Amino acid sequence: MPHPTKPAPSLAFTPASQFQAALEAERSGDGTTAATLYRQVLTGKGGDAIHAGAHDGLSRLLVGSDMAAAAEHALAAWRLTPTDPTRRSNLWQLLTHLGEAADVARFQGRDDCVGLVALGNALRRDGQGLRAERAYRRALERFPEVSFTLSRLACLCAEQHRLEEADALFQQAAQRHDGRDAVTRTAPAFLQSLRQGPPPTGIRATIQEGAGATNRPLVVYASCDAGYAVKFLPSMVRSILEDSALDCAVAVHLINPDPEAESVVAGLITRHGADRFIILRETIDLSAMGSNAKTYYACSRFLVLPDLMLRWNRPILMLDVDLLAVRDLNPLLASSSQSDLGMMSHALKRLDIWSLLYADVLHIQPTPGAWRFLDLTRRYIQHFLARGLPYWFLDQAAMAAVHLAGFADSAAPRLTIYPADIHSSRVMVDADGRYWTDDSAYFYSVRATGGGQHSVHRLNRRVGTIADLPLPS
Structure with a gap:
């Protein structure tokens, strides 16, 4: 008697396997495939942990080309896991840095959290402090749970020497999400109290x-x-x-x-x-x-x-x-x-x-x-x-x-x-250890710029500037 034919295994991805495939594509440098797979994960029922991971991946892939879109995904990941310290830090960083002066028109009229913070940052960089403050306050009013906006408003107040107001905002931010805001104080009375305190102890x-x-x-x-x-x-x-x-x-x-x-x-x-x-x-x-x-x-x-x-x-x-x-x-x-x-x-x-x-x-x-x-x-x-x-x-x-x-x-x-x-952000080194740098520079930061660290031990004599670097014949 013939055995019954076994059904062919399903080729459909589970949310977990689809997410793993997206990670592997990202690690291999195939950002297009990774982004497609991450977005497919988000359309399924993978649960908060997998969805947060997919948002993380899309944020990583987008940060170099569209910081606002990266921030939207970072915000979504944080909302799913609001106590995760890494996601909290990622969102804080993105909301802090997005929005250039040229982006004012791009973000004008947006009423979502990322759009309002980006508009505030862009307006600040464009010298429009009062309009920037209105954008930040609108973000706080509409999205009070996103406490990172408090940092943006606090920094704006500090820039305008509204030091006591900035101090209060930094303290509110620290109570909500801790981190760098917790060690930032701008009230003159606080600094005065430090000066009048006991003499500081030296290090051993x-x-x-x-x-x-x-x-x-x-x-x-x-x-x-x-x-x-x-x-x-x-x-x-x-x-x-x-x-x-x-x-x-x-x-x-x-x-x-x-x-x-x-x-x-x-x-x-x-x-x-x-x-x-x-x-x-x-x-x-x-x-x-x-x-x-x-x-x-x-x-x-x-x-x-x-x-x-x-x-x-x-x-x-x-x-x-x-x-x-x-x-x-x-x-x-x-x-x-x-x-x-x-x-x-x-x-x-x-x-x-x-x-x-x-x-x-x-x-x-x-x-x-x-x-x-x-x-x-x-x-x-x-x-x-x-x-x-x-x-x-x-x-x-x-x-x-x-x-x-x-x-x-x-x-x-x-x-x-x-x-x-x-x-200098650039150092060009030849085989003899001679190097060229920007003509205005006095220093080259190895760690901050990343480039050239592997050959720093070979730097032995400065030849000239990048503009003087001979072109290959």
């Missing part, structure tokens, strides 16, 4: 000063953990001592150094001479911070700067350790030599208070004004670290708050603001 660090380092007219100071010391410190130090034309000592602040980092430092001392170096070593248990330990690595230098100013009593150039000096730095430092502090700002980034002042290049004069600024910055950072809030950008939130609200009742320190093009 040893200091080893080379005999000749104390006689140099300038200290170049960089701070990092062991991993960054191995990855970036040799190129950074070499660029300062060989390419910057500065007569300086180099102070290296190592946080939790390991044997490999110590070996790197020993090699630098052997190559360049012990009399050029000041080595600070700090050991601290950061296990309680988890992945936020990187915030401490960024902030630790500010916790010791006021003490170093008093110890050294000479100008300090504090740099991120992933920066390379790509030409003579003396003209840049001369431009800020009559101020208390020189640092970089980027007008187009001022939609965020955290980007009002950058922490990557800081030229510090041994003046009372500079010390008051940095002492209050240290107090601000310690206030939030002591409360278990080591959120990324705490150092720049501190500098912005001190700049905006720290001297309401006294003379503010004098700042020189460096333009953003002191940084």
